[in-house]
Amino acid sequence: MSDPYPGRMSRPADKRTLLSRVVEFLSPGPDSKDELIETLADAEERDLIAPESRAMLEGVLRMADLTAGDVMVAAPRMDLLDIDAPYEELLPAVIDAGHSRFPVYQGKRENIIGILMAKDLLKLQRAPELKLRTLLRPAVFVPESKGLNELLRDFRSNRNHLAIVIDEFGRTAGLITIEDVLEEIVGEIEDEFDDKDGETGLYTLADGSLRVAGDADIDAVNRSFGVALPVEDFDTIGGLVAHELGHVPRRGETVEVGGLRFSVMLTRAGAVRWFKVTRAEQAAPETTARS
Structure with missing residues (x-):
């Protein structure tokens, strides 16, 4: 028998059970x-x-x-290479930092002219007549306001793993890597440079300073440096430093507490993952967030 209303659109059958429709009606989705x-x-x-x-x-x-500005490594904490530095200076700097890619500048740190792959530095050792400039790869620049979703798509499509972040005035604000973006999804990506010294969360760096986990016990830091940071109100170094700053620390911030200088190296999910810690009198002069 033909449909008496041929112009009527047929609706797909609702395969949900009566119970599931009642549950959805009583408990709607978020x-x-x-x-x-x-x-x-x-x-x-x-x-x-x-x-x-x-x-x-x-x-x-x-x-x-989140945006690139929320996750980036702030400009003062960027490990950069000078295009005019001799090979004898470049190699130790690359080894100490332990990165696979380095922004390269000429004249002043603001003037980023390209990116050097650490592995490409070996070419200079085999062929000293090569110029460092010929090994550089183009630098990618993104605004602080660029969303991480869009940035991740760009990283994947361009096969690029590092971008220089610029502020609204076109100045270098920091850098961000594909690892920084992915860690916002999957959490901390540990590598050989993230090993802890035993269970204390303290790791000795090449320059003699310590990398200290944000959740490290204050007592462990006191024993290592022979200081007396307060332990009554806080259990971890991250809690103590956040209290001294008066806000959640951001990468690049520095604060002096009890004769030690804490520089924020890495943050994750609103907490500090790693500090670089030196004695205040041994640290190079720089602006502190709070004394």
Whole structure:
């Protein structure tokens, strides 16, 4: 029998059960990102998803609100190479920093002229007649306001792993790597340079300073430096430094506490992952966030 209303559009059958439609009516889905995150936490509690999956999904959601300026390594903390430096100076600097890529400047630090792959430096050793400039790769510049979602797409499509972040006036504000972006999703990506010294969270750097985990015990730092940082109100170095600064530390910030200088090397999820710690009287003069 033909349809008496041939102009009528047929609707796809709703395959949900009556019970599932009633449940959806009584308990509608999340209306905001915060509600969605709460839903994910509830799903983890009910063993519907693994904790690692929940953390990753939450990272994806939070990353949508972050920009390059939120995650970048601030300009004062960037490890740069001078185009005019001799090979004998460049090699120790590359080894000490332990990065795979380095911005290269000419004249002043603001003038970034390219990116050097650490492995390319070996070519100078084999062929001293080569000029460092010929080994440089083009530098990619992005604004502080660039969203991490868009930046990750650019990194993948351009096969680029590092970008120089510039502020609204065109000045160098910092740098950001693809690892910085991915860590906002999957958490800290550990490598051989992230090993802790035993269980204390202290790691000796090549220049004699210490890299100290934000969750390291204050007592461990006191024993290492022979100082007496207060332990009554705080358990970790990160908590003590945040209190001294009066806000959540950002990368590049520096503060002196109890005769030690704490420079923020890496932050994750609103907390400091690593500090570089030196004695205040041994540290090179620089502007401190708070004494």
